[in-house]
Amino acid sequence: MLSTKQDDEQALQNIIETFRGKKGITISLLSKIQEIYGYLPQEVLSRVAKELDIPEASLYGVATFYAMFRFKPLGKYTIKLCRGTACHVQGSLLIAQEVMRHLGISEGETTDDGLFTLELVACLGCCSLAPVMMVGEDVYGRLTPDRAVKVLDGYRTDKRGEGNNG
Amino acid sequence: MANTIVRVGMASCGLASGADSVYEELSKVLVGDENTILKKVGCIGLCSYEPLVEVEIEGKRTIYGYMTPELAKELVGSSFQPTSALKEKIIYSDEETRAPENNRMAKQVRIVLRNCGIIDPEKIDEAISRGAYEAFSKAVKEMSPDEVIDEVYRSGLRGRGGAGFPTGLKWKFTRQAKGESKYVICNADEGDPGAFMDRSVLEGDPHAIIEGMAICAYAVGASHGYIYCRAEYPLAIKRLNIALDQARERGFLGDNVFGSGFNFDIEIKEGAGAFVCGEETALIASIEGKRGMPRPRPPFPAESGVWGKPTNINNVETYANVPWIIRHGASEFSRFGTEKSKGTKVFALAGKVAKGGLIEIPMGMPIREVIYDIGGGIADGKEIKAVQMGGPSGGCIPSWLLDTPVDYESITATGAIMGSGGMIVLDETSCVVDVAKFFLNFTQRESCGKCPFCRIGTKRMLEILERISNGEGKMEDLDLLYELALQVKEGSLCGLGQTAPNPVLTTLKYFREEYETHVKDKKCPAKVCPSLIRYTINTDLCIGCTRCARICPVGAISGKVKEPHEIDDAKCVRCGQCKQTCPVSAIFVD
Numbered sequence: 001m002l003s004t005k006q007d008d009e010q011a012l013q014n015i016i017e018t019f020r021g022k023k024g025i026t027i028s029l030l031s032k033i034q035e036i037y038g039y040l041p042q043e044v045l046s047r048v049a050k051e052l053d054i055p056e057a058s059l060y061g062v063a064t065f066y067a068m069f070r071f072k073p074l075g076k077y078t079i080k081l082c083r084g085t086a087c088h089v090q091g092s093l094l095i096a097q098e099v100m101r102h103l104g105i106s107e108g109e110t111t112d113d114g115l116f117t118l119e120l121v122a123c124l125g126c127c128s129l130a131p132v133m134m135v136g137e138d139v140y141g142r143l144t145p146d147r148a149v150k151v152l153d154g155y156r157t158d159k160r161g162e163g164n165n166g
Numbered sequence: 167m168a169n170t171i172v173r174v175g176m177a178s179c180g181l182a183s184g185a186d187s188v189y190e191e192l193s194k195v196l197v198g199d200e201n202t203i204l205k206k207v208g209c210i211g212l213c214s215y216e217p218l219v220e221v222e223i224e225g226k227r228t229i230y231g232y233m234t235p236e237l238a239k240e241l242v243g244s245s246f247q248p249t250s251a252l253k254e255k256i257i258y259s260d261e262e263t264r265a266p267e268n269n270r271m272a273k274q275v276r277i278v279l280r281n282c283g284i285i286d287p288e289k290i291d292e293a294i295s296r297g298a299y300e301a302f303s304k305a306v307k308e309m310s311p312d313e314v315i316d317e318v319y320r321s322g323l324r325g326r327g328g329a330g331f332p333t334g335l336k337w338k339f340t341r342q343a344k345g346e347s348k349y350v351i352c353n354a355d356e357g358d359p360g361a362f363m364d365r366s367v368l369e370g371d372p373h374a375i376i377e378g379m380a381i382c383a384y385a386v387g388a389s390h391g392y393i394y395c396r397a398e399y400p401l402a403i404k405r406l407n408i409a410l411d412q413a414r415e416r417g418f419l420g421d422n423v424f425g426s427g428f429n430f431d432i433e434i435k436e437g438a439g440a441f442v443c444g445e446e447t448a449l450i451a452s453i454e455g456k457r458g459m460p461r462p463r464p465p466f467p468a469e470s471g472v473w474g475k476p477t478n479i480n481n482v483e484t485y486a487n488v489p490w491i492i493r494h495g496a497s498e499f500s501r502f503g504t505e506k507s508k509g510t511k512v513f514a515l516a517g518k519v520a521k522g523g524l525i526e527i528p529m530g531m532p533i534r535e536v537i538y539d540i541g542g543g544i545a546d547g548k549e550i551k552a553v554q555m556g557g558p559s560g561g562c563i564p565s566w567l568l569d570t571p572v573d574y575e576s577i578t579a580t581g582a583i584m585g586s587g588g589m590i591v592l593d594e595t596s597c598v599v600d601v602a603k604f605f606l607n608f609t610q611r612e613s614c615g616k617c618p619f620c621r622i623g624t625k626r627m628l629e630i631l632e633r634i635s636n637g638e639g640k641m642e643d644l645d646l647l648y649e650l651a652l653q654v655k656e657g658s659l660c661g662l663g664q665t666a667p668n669p670v671l672t673t674l675k676y677f678r679e680e681y682e683t684h685v686k687d688k689k690c691p692a693k694v695c696p697s698l699i700r701y702t703i704n705t706d707l708c709i710g711c712t713r714c715a716r717i718c719p720v721g722a723i724s725g726k727v728k729e730p731h732e733i734d735d736a737k738c739v740r741c742g743q744c745k746q747t748c749p750v751s752a753i754f755v756d
Binding site for chain 1: 439457590747
């Protein structure tokens with residue numbers, strides 16, 4: 001996080017001005033806010049709603065409908081564990097269970113040390129590498145429960161990319 | 167003049183397998199080589215062999231699979247004359263007839279994927295050199311809008327998103343609708359788990375989609391287009407933006423295209439993660455910035471779509487077919503396929519198949535041929551059980567119906583649907599109750615909540631399936647499940663709810679026995695459902711190597727070195743890792 005509070009404030013002001021008076025903007029508006037903060041802080045939503053004269057409820061209506069929007073900050077690395085069909089028939093549920101057990105968190109939660117957030121996603125579209133997970137921007141394929149855990153431990157000791165053979 | 171072209175597949179799968187380090191090495195060792203052009207290309211479809219490098223010398227192509235930076239260096243070092251190590255990596259060759267994938271490539275017809283894996287998708291000149299925008303120019307300069315619609319109609323092209331509505335007819339409705347401003351939308355919200363056809367086209371040949379939309383806009387009289395693309399495809403969005411900028415620079419988009427007075431431009435809208443937005447009225451609501459909830463039809467989008475204006479919506483693959491049809495003619499297109507299903511279909515072949523990947527086949531090819539001749543059969547020599555087509559809206563086609571031809575009517579007759587192109591192969595180790603539960607879990611979570619039958623019905627269906635797979639099911643549950651499935655189908659407004667019961671209905675129809683075994687015998691024949699299986703160690707076979715005890719994540723295995731081990735069933739979480747790691751196959755599951 002290199003941005004300062006003033007930078008964030010300036011960016012938010014710019015967004016408010018860009019969207020003022022336009023129609024059909026809710027989704028783009030929320031994505032822009034999330035780009036700044038990494039999630040949708042409650043006080044920011046209240047303020048934006050007031051300034052743009054949009055009912056706060058309609059912002060929340062859209063924000064809670066789409067999977068992309070979050071109300072809590074993410075951990076340093078987001079784990080996207082693929083639960084698509086090809087990954088499912090290759091045993092991705094067992095991997096998900098093992099990862100949850102190992103990290104002590106459930107779907108959507110962040111580890112206490114703020115390192116990992118676990119997301120189960122519908123399909124990453126790399127079906128021939130099934131089962132697959134992404135850690136940050138890195139893709140790991142042909143996983144077993146054991147290997148998935150080893151990959152994650154690599155991030156703890158900062159030996160990133162270990163076992164990244166797709 | 168360069169006579170050698172080297173292509174590296176740099177779509178998502180390739181990148182995930184390390185294609186970028188192969189490309190980097192090639193660009194290093196090829197510095198100063200003026201006879202060779204190095205290109206980043208999209209998906210060629212041989213996904214199971216990634217990373218892929220293709221070498222084209224004087225028009226003859228050779229494809230190498232499982233490439234590494236070292237092998238890439240060796241390839242250049244040998245002046246592209248394969249060494250013995252490289253010969254083993256050849257998977258396709260125009261000259262070597264015995265290359266393993268020659269047959270697979272020969273069985274396919276590439277209309278939609280005509281440029282995927284061949285051009286650099288970030289360079290418009292490469293697309294143009296392969297004929298991109300010729301069809302658009304022909305349509306605008308030489309054809310009237312009605313002639314364009316007629317050509318598309320006569321080609322027999324039907325919607326490739328799954329429902330199969332005739333594309334020409336859809337365009338005609340939008341053209342006839344009254345209204346000053348009209349819109350065209352490309353549905354690139356590819357949401358079926360296990361499907362990546364559209365992603366490959368978006369990443370590999372974005373100009374095909376832009377050109378298809380532009381032709382459609384000219385035909386229906388629209389001046390503005392949207393591509394609604396899921397945000398989970400960042401590479402696709404990046405390449406689309408590059409392609410749109412380049413198309414504007416060349417005057418294919420913008421005001422007064424080809425000096426004809428026709429104005430058209432395209433904007434990208436990113437989806438925010440909601441499966442239901444693949445439904446056209448929900449997609450329109452989402453473009454308008456609202457919750458993506460479907461509304462009743464009529465009015466159809468052709469009359470009242472985005473911002474209440476007449477709107478034509480097609481998916482990625484449908485649009486990608488259009489330029490080919492205008493360029494080569496309707497009759498050339500309708501040579502491929504069956505009486506009612508013309509042209510080709512792209513499939514993402516995955517699951518328990520030996521060689522998955524992205525394929526394009528002429529309509530009418532039997533499923534068996536797709537799986538065995540193109541996909542190389544089942545991995546590890548196991549028995550095929552079923553093929554799942556159409557994702558959460560589709561169904562399981564059992565092994566005894568594998569001769570069903572791939573066309574809209576024949577697939578629908580089995581209870582599955584053509585769908586957008588997911589084809590997942592299931593073998594004897596896949597449990598159909600588990601597969602049905604998997605899809606129901608998905609649709610239940612993705613239901614937007616508007617219709618009670620979909621919102622509550624899918625939840626109740628999921629609970630029944632959970633009971634069955636936990637060994638708590640009763641025989642009455644099977645009838646209840648069936649009844650509920652029919653009601654959800656009847657009582658839902660949009661495609662999501664209307665098709666959500668299909669995975670359950672098809673598995674109940676073809677594999678009722680397997681459900682009954684779960685209920686009556688409390689057994690899972692495929693040994694998948696955790697509550698119905700048990701791992702044990704055969705003490706006569708166990709050599710006491712301790713591997714299983716070390717890999718067990720919950721410490722359920724105990725035993726001394728060189729003495730038989732034991733599994734504590736109460737602690738066991740049925741992850742199966744012990745069985746996989748045992749060197750003497752002493753661990754059994756029943």
